[in-house]
Amino acid sequence: MGEGVLGVIPARGGSKRVPRKNVREIGGIPLVGHAVEQATEAALLEEVVVSTDDEEIAAAARKHGGRVPFPRPERLATDGATSAAVLDHALEWHADRGDEFDAVAMIQPTTPLRRASDIDETIDRWRSTDATAGISVSEYRAPxxxxxxxxxxxxxxxxxxxxxxxxxxxxxxxxDLSRLLHPNGAVFVADVPAFRAFDGFYTDRTVGYEMPISRSIDVDSPADLELARTLYATHDDPNEE
Incomplete structure (x- = not known):
C-alpha cells in the first residue's frame, strides 16, 4: 500500500432539512466550495476528491478547484448509504487505477467554518500517536x-x-460538571486497514483534536445555516474565535 492520505468530500444531492444544502452559500461560496478550498489548502492531504451524484454540486466543486473524477453510483446516493461505503468506493476507484493510499479522510461540507489548519492538526494529532484514527471534536454548547x-x-x-x-x-x-466533547463533523481520518475493519472512523484507538465551538457549526437545519452565515459575516477572519 502506498503512502499519503486521500481526502474525500462527500456531497450528495438529496437533502431534506435544508434543500440543496451543499450548494447553499455562505459568504458567496457554496458549502461544497468551502470544503474544497479548505481541503486543497491543507498540507497533509495528498489528494482530494469530491464524491457526488449531482451535476450542480460537481460544477460548484470544480469552480472552486475541486476534482470530481467519477460520478457517485446511484446505490451510494440514497438516504441509507453510509459514509463508509462512499469513502470505500473512492478508495477502490483509485486502487483500480494504481493509486493506493495508506489513510483516508472525510471532509464534510456541512462544517463550513473549519480551517485548513484544523484538517492538518487532526491528521498530525493522529499521526503523532499510536492511534488508528483521529476525529475533530468540540465542547457541547450546553452540558x-x-x-x-x-x-x-x-x-x-x-x-x-x-x-x-x-x-x-x-x-x-x-x-462544576464533567467537561464533555462530541465529534463535530469537520474532520475524520483513519488508516485504511482500520477504517475497513471498523467500517468507519470509530476504532478501538481513536484520538480527538479539539476545535472551538465557533468553528464547529454543523449545518443540519435552516437555523444552522443562518448562524454560520452570521458568524462568517461578523468576523474579520471568520475562522478565528
Missing amino acids: PQWAVTMDETGTLRPYFEEDALWTDDDVPRSQ
Whole structure:
C-alpha cells in the first residue's frame, strides 16, 4: 500500500432539512466550495476528491478547484448509504487505477467554518500517536448532563442522572460538571486497514483534536445555516474565535 492520505468530500444531492444544502452559500461560496478550498489548502492531504451524484454540486466543486473524477453510483446516493461505503468506493476507484493510499479522510461540507489548519492538526494529532484514527471534536454548547425528555403530557424527566437537575440541593453549575466533547463533523481520518475493519472512523484507538465551538457549526437545519452565515459575516477572519 502506498503512502499519503486521500481526502474525500462527500456531497450528495438529496437533502431534506435544508434543500440543496451543499450548494447553499455562505459568504458567496457554496458549502461544497468551502470544503474544497479548505481541503486543497491543507498540507497533509495528498489528494482530494469530491464524491457526488449531482451535476450542480460537481460544477460548484470544480469552480472552486475541486476534482470530481467519477460520478457517485446511484446505490451510494440514497438516504441509507453510509459514509463508509462512499469513502470505500473512492478508495477502490483509485486502487483500480494504481493509486493506493495508506489513510483516508472525510471532509464534510456541512462544517463550513473549519480551517485548513484544523484538517492538518487532526491528521498530525493522529499521526503523532499510536492511534488508528483521529476525529475533530468540540465542547457541547450546553452540558449534556442537563438533558431531559418530555412525554405526551409535557412532563419532563431527567435523561441521565437525577442529581444533575432533580435535586434538593443547588443545581450543579455547568463549570462544576464533567467537561464533555462530541465529534463535530469537520474532520475524520483513519488508516485504511482500520477504517475497513471498523467500517468507519470509530476504532478501538481513536484520538480527538479539539476545535472551538465557533468553528464547529454543523449545518443540519435552516437555523444552522443562518448562524454560520452570521458568524462568517461578523468576523474579520471568520475562522478565528
